[in-house]
Amino acid sequence: MPPSYEARFGIVWGAMGAARSCLDAAISRSRTREVFGKPIGATQLIQAKLADMFVEYEKGVLLALHLGSLKELGALTPAQISVGKLNSVREPIQIAREARVILGGDGVTSGSPVMRHMANLESVSTYEGTNEIHQLVVGRALTDLAEFS
Numbered sequence: 001m002p003p004s005y006e007a008r009f010g011i012v013w014g015a016m017g018a019a020r021s022c023l024d025a026a027i028s029r030s031r032t033r034e035v036f037g038k039p040i041g042a043t044q045l046i047q048a049k050l051a052d053m054f055v056e057y058e059k060g061v062l063l064a065l066h067l068g069s070l071k072e073l074g075a076l077t078p079a080q081i082s083v084g085k086l087n088s089v090r091e092p093i094q095i096a097r098e099a100r101v102i103l104g105g106d107g108v109t110s111g112s113p114v115m116r117h118m119a120n121l122e123s124v125s126t127y128e129g130t131n132e133i134h135q136l137v138v139g140r141a142l143t144d145l146a147e148f149s
């Protein structure tokens with residue numbers, strides 16, 4: 001497999017680690033931060049956010065595991081790596097954003113890891129293929145029609 005594909009495959013996993021860190025920070029804060037006499041984690045709106053973040057995190061890790069299995073079999077295609085790279089950057093950015101919301105004002109400080117992960121994920125969304133280029137790769141695989149050669 002060419003080195004660029006290896007790098008993209010690594011991002012599929014690495015970005016989910018950033019998502020995990022943001023999710024952990026959000027869960028931890030939601031259990032301890034009290035507003036209106038109870039932890040914010042006891043509110044339905046915060047639990048819905050955490051549940052949605054967790055679902056996307058789990059889906060991303062399961063996709064990474066699946067792509068890893070295909071890689072071990074020597075059956076992983078560039079388009080499948082594009083699916084993984086696209087998902088493993090796009091969704092962790094959303095998870096980081098929701099974590100930032102749950103951490104409130106503290107979420108924008110260096111006291112939490114969230115903004116560091118978000119800035120890093122924004123960089124990762126550009127290198128090793130932007131979201132748009134990976135969408136074009138997947139679109140080409142789906143349609144057999146190429147926007148680029």
Ligand SMILES: Cc1cc2nc3c(=O)[nH]c(=O)nc-3n(C[C@H](O)[C@H](O)[C@H](O)COP(=O)(O)OP(=O)(O)OC[C@H]3O[C@@H](n4cnc5c(N)ncnc54)[C@H](O)[C@@H]3O)c2cc1C
Pocket residue numbers: 123124126127128129130131132133147
């Ligand atoms: C932190 C970082 C590290 C990097 N490291 C490396 C490195 O080690 N080696 C290396 O070679 N490069 C590296 N790069 C460069 C990176 O690969 C490019 O920035 C990336 O490929 C995008 O190219 P560009 O910046 O020229 O944007 P452009 O090509 O100008 O694209 C601008 C925007 O237009 C979109 N776009 C382009 N074409 C289309 C289209 N046909 N349809 C729809 N949208 C489109 C893009 O998705 C993007 O959002 C790095 C970049 C960053 C941010």
